Amino acid sequence: MARPHIEPFVDRSVKFKKMTLPGFKKGMQYKMLSIDDDSGACTMTVRFEPGYKLPPGMSYTELEFFVQTGYIKYGDVKHGPGSYFRIPPGVSMPAMSAPRGALCLMFYNFAEPSFEESDEDHARAERHRLISVNAYDNMSWTSTNFFPATAPGCLVKILKYEERSNAFTFLYCMTPNFWQDNISYHDCCEEAYHIWGDSWMMQFGTLPTGGYFWRPPYINHGAFASKLGILAIGRTDSQLYNHFHFNPWTTPEENHARAASRILHWKPEMYRWIEAQGGHNHPHTPHDFEYDGGHHHHDDDDDQPNLTLGGVEL
Ligand SMILES: [Fe+2]
Incomplete structure (x- = not known):
């Protein structure tokens, strides 16, 4: 099941809860904005209490992370309001801290929030997909x-x-x-x-x-x-x-x-071809030529859980 329709919702009307999932450190509070009950993918308003610290580590699914107020640090680098990160699954980030507290948004795509201490990338991490930008200071409308x-x-x-x-x-x-x-x-x-x-x-x-x-x-x-x-x-x-x-x-x-x-x-030939391949009740899923690996399962050659991206295990 996908996430249900949630609208309108105002996070000011609900209280923060303590994040207690394994891996996350004390001092992280969240308000759940939406969640896919099957996959655990979710969007949260997150408050890091002053002094919050997290060691270097990675998530098993994609995380989008936006700083609203205050600042967080990755290593020694300060990231203030407007900072946006797209952290691909398995990419190890430096030690994170929020010395004076911060209010953020966190989007865990494709699977539930996870954090695993690691100062190395997962073997199948796609580090080239990492995005880090300050959208307020360094981008134009x-x-x-x-x-x-x-x-x-x-x-x-x-x-x-x-x-x-x-x-x-x-x-x-x-x-x-x-x-x-x-x-x-x-x-x-x-x-x-x-x-x-x-x-x-x-x-x-x-x-x-x-x-x-x-x-x-x-x-x-x-x-x-x-x-x-x-x-x-x-x-x-x-x-x-x-x-x-x-x-x-x-x-x-x-x-x-x-x-x-x-x-x-718009695309009569494409429309008719898809319908002819499958019909109304059995939609045809064409082979994915450009992204091999999207639908087959890798043999595990390591003892780490698999990463999830786009709803499938890498
Ligand atoms: Fe719209």
Whole structure:
């Protein structure tokens, strides 16, 4: 099962809990924003108490990590507000600390949070996929470059882009008095957290600072407005296409059918080929030519648990 639709949700309305999973050190508190009950993949608001320390180590699944307030240190390097990390599974990070405390967001993709002390990478770690950037200080806002686009005044900074799935992670802002009068739905899951400010949506009302949603595909959202502007972090799990329309009464099933009909007209040969290969009840999964290893299981030649990426064991 995928994560359920959670919207609207405001993390200010719930209390922090102590993180007690093995490996994590005392002084880490979390608020669960969304969780996949089967895989354990989840998104959390996390507070590190002043003086928190973690030795060098790695996670068995991908971690995206964003600093909202305060700072953390990896080794001797300070990472303040706006710092973003995409830490691939198995990549060992230096000793981490939060001398004066920090408020962060942590996204554990594909499997439950894990931490294992290690000053070496796992044998199958993909260190070249490590991302570390300060998105506030060292990146510029750009217009959304996908079409059909959101209204002017919604700007993005792309933090992570997956070439395989087109999934991406991005900061976005809406300028004061932003508005957009149409309704949107997508073929992907969409997730967002309001770092600052509030925005309004016709279906879900006003979402303030600390507001959050995890929205499965094909759910209507919009029209939109933001009086004072917002700063937020968003993510998708695959390609984001804005299916815009003006009918607030359509259901996810109808939106799904409309999206499929669009694909029939955009890529008729592809659509018919996929249908001919499998039919309605047995969708055909084409061989994955470019990413060998996605669907077969490696023999374990070490005694470490396997890494998970994209929902499959590496
Ligand atoms: Fe959306």
